[in-house]
Amino acid sequence: MARHQRPNTEGGEEFEDEINPVNNHQAILHQQFSDLEQQREASAAGIWVFLGSEVMFFGALILAFGVYRFNYAHAFVEGAGELNVVLGSVNTAILFSSGLTMSLAAATNKMGSRLWTLIFLLATVGLGVLFLAIKGVEYHEDWSKGLFPGEAFRWTGSDSPHVQLFFLLYFIMTGLHAVHLLVGIGLMLVVLWLAWRGWIHDQHFMPLEVAGVYWHFVDLIWIFLFVLLYLLGGKI
Amino acid sequence: MPPVLQTVTVAPQQGGPSYLREHSLRSWLLTTDHKRVGLLYLFTIILFFAIAAVAAAIMRLNLLTPRGDLVQADTYNKLFTLHGVLMVWFFLIPSIPNVLGNFLLPLMLGARDLAFPKLNLLSWYIFILGGAIALYALLVGGVDTGWTFYTPYSSTYSNAHVALMAAGVFISGFSSILTGLNFIVTTHKLRAPGMTWFRLRLFVWSMYATSLILVLATPVLAMTLTLMALERIWHVGVFDPALGGDPLLFQHLFWFYSHPAVYIMILPGMGVVSELICAFSKKRVFGYTFVAFASLAIALLGFLVWGHHMFVSSQSVFAGMIFSFLSFLVAVPSAIKVFNWTATLYRGSISLDTPMLYAIGFIGLFTAGGMTGLFLATLGVDVHVHDTYFVIAHFHYIMVGGMVMALMGGLHFWWPKISGRMYPEFLGKMTAIVTFLGFNLTFFPQFILGYLGMPRRYHAYPEQFQVYNVLSTAGASILGIGYLLPLCYFIWSCRYGKRVGDNPWGVKGFEWETSSPPPTENFAEPPIQTEEVYNYPPPSSEPVI
Ligand code: HEM
Ligand SMILES: [Cu+2]
Numbered sequence: 001m002a003r004h005q006r007p008n009t010e011g012g013e014e015f016e017d018e019i020n021p022v023n024n025h026q027a028i029l030h031q032q033f034s035d036l037e038q039q040r041e042a043s044a045a046g047i048w049v050f051l052g053s054e055v056m057f058f059g060a061l062i063l064a065f066g067v068y069r070f071n072y073a074h075a076f077v078e079g080a081g082e083l084n085v086v087l088g089s090v091n092t093a094i095l096f097s098s099g100l101t102m103s104l105a106a107a108t109n110k111m112g113s114r115l116w117t118l119i120f121l122l123a124t125v126g127l128g129v130l131f132l133a134i135k136g137v138e139y140h141e142d143w144s145k146g147l148f149p150g151e152a153f154r155w156t157g158s159d160s161p162h163v164q165l166f167f168l169l170y171f172i173m174t175g176l177h178a179v180h181l182l183v184g185i186g187l188m189l190v191v192l193w194l195a196w197r198g199w200i201h202d203q204h205f206m207p208l209e210v211a212g213v214y215w216h217f218v219d220l221i222w223i224f225l226f227v228l229l230y231l232l233g234g235k236i
Numbered sequence: 237m238p239p240v241l242q243t244v245t246v247a248p249q250q251g252g253p254s255y256l257r258e259h260s261l262r263s264w265l266l267t268t269d270h271k272r273v274g275l276l277y278l279f280t281i282i283l284f285f286a287i288a289a290v291a292a293a294i295m296r297l298n299l300l301t302p303r304g305d306l307v308q309a310d311t312y313n314k315l316f317t318l319h320g321v322l323m324v325w326f327f328l329i330p331s332i333p334n335v336l337g338n339f340l341l342p343l344m345l346g347a348r349d350l351a352f353p354k355l356n357l358l359s360w361y362i363f364i365l366g367g368a369i370a371l372y373a374l375l376v377g378g379v380d381t382g383w384t385f386y387t388p389y390s391s392t393y394s395n396a397h398v399a400l401m402a403a404g405v406f407i408s409g410f411s412s413i414l415t416g417l418n419f420i421v422t423t424h425k426l427r428a429p430g431m432t433w434f435r436l437r438l439f440v441w442s443m444y445a446t447s448l449i450l451v452l453a454t455p456v457l458a459m460t461l462t463l464m465a466l467e468r469i470w471h472v473g474v475f476d477p478a479l480g481g482d483p484l485l486f487q488h489l490f491w492f493y494s495h496p497a498v499y500i501m502i503l504p505g506m507g508v509v510s511e512l513i514c515a516f517s518k519k520r521v522f523g524y525t526f527v528a529f530a531s532l533a534i535a536l537l538g539f540l541v542w543g544h545h546m547f548v549s550s551q552s553v554f555a556g557m558i559f560s561f562l563s564f565l566v567a568v569p570s571a572i573k574v575f576n577w578t579a580t581l582y583r584g585s586i587s588l589d590t591p592m593l594y595a596i597g598f599i600g601l602f603t604a605g606g607m608t609g610l611f612l613a614t615l616g617v618d619v620h621v622h623d624t625y626f627v628i629a630h631f632h633y634i635m636v637g638g639m640v641m642a643l644m645g646g647l648h649f650w651w652p653k654i655s656g657r658m659y660p661e662f663l664g665k666m667t668a669i670v671t672f673l674g675f676n677l678t679f680f681p682q683f684i685l686g687y688l689g690m691p692r693r694y695h696a697y698p699e700q701f702q703v704y705n706v707l708s709t710a711g712a713s714i715l716g717i718g719y720l721l722p723l724c725y726f727i728w729s730c731r732y733g734k735r736v737g738d739n740p741w742g743v744k745g746f747e748w749e750t751s752s753p754p755p756t757e758n759f760a761e762p763p764i765q766t767e768e769v770y771n772y773p774p775p776s777s778e779p780v781i
Contacts, residue, residue: 031757032342032349032426042351042425049417049451057455060489064463064474067485149472161473161480168472172463 040206047210051217054180058221061176065169065228072162079166080232082147087138088230091131092222098127099219106212112202114195121192121208124215128185135178142167173225180218187211250738251760254656254753268353269756274338275654276360281327281335282723284367287374288322291315293716296709304696312695313380314396320383325405326367328635329497332504333450334363334415336646337443339654341419343747343754344437346428346763351421359414366408373400382693384494387475387486391467399468402461409454412500416450419443428746430765437745437769438514438527442507445531449496449503449538457493460486487549491542499538501635503531505598505642506573512595512645513577515743517584520770523576530569537566547618556615563613570606574599589741590664594645597672601637605630608683623693626686629679637675644671644722651726652740656753657733660725671718677711744770 033039069076105120146154149168157163191211194200200208255271264272295315298306307315338356342349350356373379379401381390390398423436423444436444463474464486473479475486514521521527543551543559551559577599586592608630611617621627645668651659681704686692690701697705739748750759 030353032347032351032353034762038425042421045421045424046352046417049420050413053413053417053451053455056452057459060456060459060492061463064485064489067482071482072480150470153472164472165474165480168466168470168474172466 043206043210044213047213051213054217058173058176058224061169061173062224062228065173068162068165068169069228069232072159072165075159075162076166077232078157078159079147079163079170080229082142082145083170083230084138084141085230087134088226091134092226094127094131094134095219095222098124098131099216101127102212102215106205106208109195109200109205109208110202114198114201117195117200117208118192121188121195125185125188125192128181128188132178132181132185135174170229173229177218177221177225180221184211184215184218187214249755250751251755252757253755254751255756256656256753257756266357268349268357270338270342270350270353270356271654271754273353273356273360274335277330277334277338277363280360280364280367281330284322284326285719287371288319288327289716289719291319291322293712295319296712298695299697299705300709302697302699302702302705307695309695310380313382313693314378316693317379317382317401318374321370321379321401321405323635324383324497324501325408326363326370328501328639329412330363330415331639331643332508332646333419333443333446333500334359334411336439336508336643336650337415337419337446337504340650340747341422341440341443342426343653343750343758344440344745345422345426346431346746346759346765347422347426348757348759348762350418351426352418355414356418359411359418362414363408363411366404366406366411368404369407370401370404373397373404376400384490385461385464386490387464387467387481387483388477391464391474392476392478399465402465406458406461406465409458412450412454416447416454419447420451423447428763428765432765434525434528435765435769436528438510438521438524438531439507441528442503442510442531445535446500446503446507448532448535449500453493453496453500453539456489457497460489460493463489484546484549484551487546488542491545492539495542495545496535496538498631498634499534501639502602503534505602505639506531508642508646508649509577509595509598510573511745512591512649513580514770514772515649515741516589516592516595517581517586518743518772519580519584520768520772521576522579522582523572524769526572527576530572533569534566537562537569541566541613544613544618547615548622560613560615564610567606567610567613570602574603574606588665590659590661590668591645591649593665593668593672594641594648597668597675598638598641598645601633601641601672601675605633605635605638608633621686623691624686625682625690625692628692629682629686632679632682637679641671641675644668647722647726649741650747651729652736653747653752653754655726655730655733656735656751657729658736658740659722659729659733663721663725667718667721670714670721674711674714674716674718678708678715679711681705681707681711744772 029036029039033042101120101123105117105124108116108120142148143152146152147167149164149171153160153164153167155163188211191200191208194207255269264276267273267276294307295312298304298312300306304312338350377397379394379396379398381394381396381398385398385402423440427436466472467474467476467479467481471479473481475481475483477483510521510527541559541563543555544563547556547559588596608626612621612627612630647654648659648664651657685701685704685708688701690697690704736752738750738752740752741748746759746763746765747754749763
């Protein structure tokens with residue numbers, strides 16, 4: 001098979017497909033492009049520009065956080081002390097691992113191993129769901145401690161309004177991140193389905209790559225949130 | 237020189253059938269053709285413009301008398317909010333980019349469509365959804381905060397439908413982002429062979445700069461409005477000082493978006509005018525690279541001057557000085573453009589067709605608007621005229637005198653390409669002149685009013701200001717005619733206008749090499765750019781004057 005002669009199969013032998021790949025499905029060339037290369041470049045450029053927009057979206061929020069963190073440092077440290085750093089760290093590790101499985105899915109796909117691609121994609125989805133589950137546990141814990149801003153907010157310590165501001169920003173930032181992750185999981189499921197049907201393979205990988213770039217971005221945002229929110233309080 | 241118009245014969249349709257061939261509603265609502273999406277946007281923004289214009293008309297009528305006899309103060313507040321929100325987000329921001337930009341960008345690049353045609357259609361539906369929510373907010377009672385949504389009034393005290401209106405603006409923002417993304421990727425990846433960056437049309441450069449702002453600034457507005465709405469719904473302090481927030485942060489974030497956004501509302505106009513000036517003086521623009529880079533410089537510097545809206549908002553004097561200085565800087569690239577357009581006219585073979593009249597009107601009015609921007613950016617002067625009619629006149633000179641003039645000029649210029657037919661030239665010229673006069677009569681008195689101290693956003697005023705207000709209202713009615721007439725004769729020309737050939741103006745550019753109206757796939761043969769852009773023969777050696 002021609003695939004064996006491609007230069008990037010280096011070390012690919014051990015990933016040789018156990019299932020017969022359905023590689024006959026060709027990528028569709030949309031009419032506005034003159035060739036597949038151009039179409040791929042356009043998708044890649046598209047996702048990067050979109051991420052530029054996303055950076056500004058989170059950027060505004062992080063700026064607001066920064067300003068208040070600076071102005072009300074004491075209240076913010078108090079508030080951060082209430083967060084569960086253990087669960088936060090576990091979640092960070094989980095999201096990191098999902099980034100790894102995502103990269104492996106992309107790499108194995110390029111090597112032409114459909115089985116491994118499917119396995120790694122499934123693992124990515126699983127880790128994403130696990131993250132959200134743990135986040136849910138944390139939210140529940142926060143809620144029962146009366147940390148959810150608004151009517152239900154209970155704070156016996158000093159400077160309650162600004163502690164509440166911390167929690168407001170905490171819920172908005174992590175909530176928005178969770179929404180992004182949810183979208184990411186949805187994308188992954190689509191990619192998974194496409195790969196399952198054999199519509200994504202070593203010659204046609206753009207949907208996977210684009211979803212992957214988005215996934216890594218969502219990971220990256222979390223790193224910032226984790227450092228900003230959890231590592232502020234310093235209590236374990 | 238006689239207009240080239242009479243000499244052309246109608247060329248046979250090149251390539252497939254014209255993009256206007258199919259008539260079913262379905263073929264419009266499910267189209268992914270950038271030209272059709274452009275027209276969908278055109279119909280939509282005309283609707284929003286009409287509603288916002290009615291609000292303006294009622295305000296102007298109310299201001300005929302010092303006591304403001306027509307509407308109550310509260311209604312007046314809702315009118316100017318409605319006017320501002322609709323005009324800014326649902327008319328002016330999508331105007332040139334989404335109508336002419338959608339229609340022309342792929343044509344000018346020699347591409348078959350935008351890079352993501354489905355996304356383009358989606359952006360229109362998102363826009364419709366946002367617009368519908370904004371109109372719903374209007375129907376259930378309106379909003380009284382002004383288009384700026386300043387906190388804590390908007391988030392705590394106003395009894396109006398602020399969150400709903402913010403949701404409408406928020407949603408329509410995503411249509412801006414998707415459009416910007418599409419334009420950027422298309423410009424990078426879909427240029428025809430031979431179309432190097434420095435052979436791009438100036439309209440494309442200005443669209444590119446605009447798109448950068450759309451993509452990078454709009455999300456900040458989205459986040460700011462979200463925080464404002466959450467504070468309102470949740471009653472927790474983000475911006476309300478009584479609840480522990482900081483109202484200045486809102487202003488910073490809002491203007492961080494909204495100053496760049498005012499450049500979304502002028503850069504496309506500059507792009508159109510660059511095209512018109514070249515086309516009607518049959519000359520390459522003077523200093524092409526400067527004009528092209530000026531667009532990028534404006535986009536970039538525009539992000540650094542937002543503080544000039546906050547000189548009197550207890551911002552530190554030091555910050556005020558920096559923002560003042562940076563605001564002066566941003567005027568430099570704008571001035572470069574004006575000088576270069578003027579230099580292009582010199583020794584060109586100028587023909588004063590309707591689009592050119594609009595372009596010349598643009599240059600004058602934009603210059604007046606930009607210069608008064610410098611007055612405002614001067615710290616001490618701004619303390620005097622801040623929140624007066626001077627500011628109103630300043631931005632209307634740019635947004636209406638500049639951008640809307642450019643939109644009209646562009647629509648006239650490309651109308652033969654869009655519809656395959658000519659508008660009535662004489663009527664067009666008359667309209668351009670009426671618009672120009674009506675505009676000045678409406679807004680020039682407002683400079684004086686502001687300087688004399690009449691504050692903005694009041695429904696009544698002291699008697700000594702009446703003369704200027706009456707003048708302004710009179711001007712507004714003339715201006716109204718200037719906008720109604722083109723609406724009528726454009727519709728008329730769709731049926732009865734004279735059919736035109738591929739290149740009725742006899743100018744350079746890919747869009748003039750294909751049929752009028754173009755086939756769905758734009759070009760029968762993929763075009764190749766073989767020469768420099770605006771490669772007109774050098775002007776004759778004897779002086780024209
Ligand atoms: C030459 C560059 C410009 C400078 C130096 C400038 C300066 C200013 C300043 C200092 C203000 C604040 C006045 C005040 O509130 O007291 C202002 C307001 C405004 N400008 Fe400009 N401007 C420029 C160009 C533009 C352009 C191109 C547009 C629109 C297309 C524009 C639209 C506006 C609007 C809408 C406001 C008022 C916002 C509000 O308070 O509702 N300006 N300008
Ligand atoms: Cu500004």
